[in-house]
Amino acid sequence: MPDFLNWQSDLKIEQVFADGETFAYPSLLDEAVLYLTTLKQQGSRQALVLTSAGQHTCLTPPNYDLRTRVSEYGGKPYWLLDGQIYFTNNQDQCLYRQSVEVEAAGEPRQLTAESAEGKLMYTDLAKIGDSMLIAIVEQQLTEVENQSFLAVISEDEKPALPKPFQSGADFYSNLVIDRHNHKIAWVQWNHPNMPWDSVELWLADYTLENESLEVTNQQQVTFQQAAAVCQLMFAANGRLFFAADFAGFDRECPENFWNLYCVEPDLE
Numbered sequence: 001m002p003d004f005l006n007w008q009s010d011l012k013i014e015q016v017f018a019d020g021e022t023f024a025y026p027s028l029l030d031e032a033v034l035y036l037t038t039l040k041q042q043g044s045r046q047a048l049v050l051t052s053a054g055q056h057t058c059l060t061p062p063n064y065d066l067r068t069r070v071s072e073y074g075g076k077p078y079w080l081l082d083g084q085i086y087f088t089n090n091q092d093q094c095l096y097r098q099s100v101e102v103e104a105a106g107e108p109r110q111l112t113a114e115s116a117e118g119k120l121m122y123t124d125l126a127k128i129g130d131s132m133l134i135a136i137v138e139q140q141l142t143e144v145e146n147q148s149f150l151a152v153i154s155e156d157e158k159p160a161l162p163k164p165f166q167s168g169a170d171f172y173s174n175l176v177i178d179r180h181n182h183k184i185a186w187v188q189w190n191h192p193n194m195p196w197d198s199v200e201l202w203l204a205d206y207t208l209e210n211e212s213l214e215v216t217n218q219q220q221v222t223f224q225q226a227a228a229v230c231q232l233m234f235a236a237n238g239r240l241f242f243a244a245d246f247a248g249f250d251r252e253c254p255e256n257f258w259n260l261y262c263v264e265p266d267l268e
Helices: none
Strands: 024-028 033-039 045-052 055-057 078-080 084-088 095-099 120-129 132-140 146-154 163-166 171-178 183-189 200-208 210-219 230-235 240-245 259-263
Touching: 033 259, 078 120, 084 120, 095 120, 120 171, 120 200, 132 171, 146 171, 163 210, 171 240
Parallel strands: none
Antiparallel strands: 024 033, 033 045, 045 055, 078 084, 084 095, 120 132, 132 146, 146 163, 171 183, 183 200, 200 210, 230 240, 240 259
8 A cells, every 4th residue: 555645746736826817907998908926936026917809918017916904805896987996015015097098008106106105005995086095994003003093195296195084983984986976985894893793874065175175964874773884885866775684683683684775875
């Protein structure tokens, strides 16, 4: 009988995981698909690939790795807004912008500066003006303490720090806007709650004056019991759709396991 404990395979662990392209967060363009992939032959850095008419083009230059460290585990690190790609770079966690056009992609332009008070991390980016973005920002204060807030990001030529416009909660997520009706919505929660326990859903109006953001009429959407809320989306008619679970830890409850709900904001 062969001694299996002493048997050595010619197949290396690096070979097992070397092949196979990954696909994540696809975005549809007119006649193309943009997606995130892991380039295993380049140190497993993550990059954007544009697929069109059978051609596959990597748009991310070699010295960039698309990752966001928000909430430690990250998430989607890029956003396609008005024909431009916005992404977070793993090394410095700053925001960058580049064209989605292959011929004009070029070197990405840095939009945000690094903070001397702790690393800044970004998620849920949205375009709110001609040269203005909003996002959820998480700042690393110490090795064990972070703070989160909603912030405005300028697309001026010089990289700058984000400007907070909403803070106070321990965590924020699912930031969305309705540019037609000038509405904004987000989810927030505080310790010791986790996002699947109990969160708050908020709605507000916003105005832009000379590329300056003002948020007014903030209102919390109230529920009869603790709710977990996610996947916010504004429809064209102004309705805010979201998924919610009101069952909590009651495993005997047969209802309210991630059903679809909507709120009709006041559009007067």
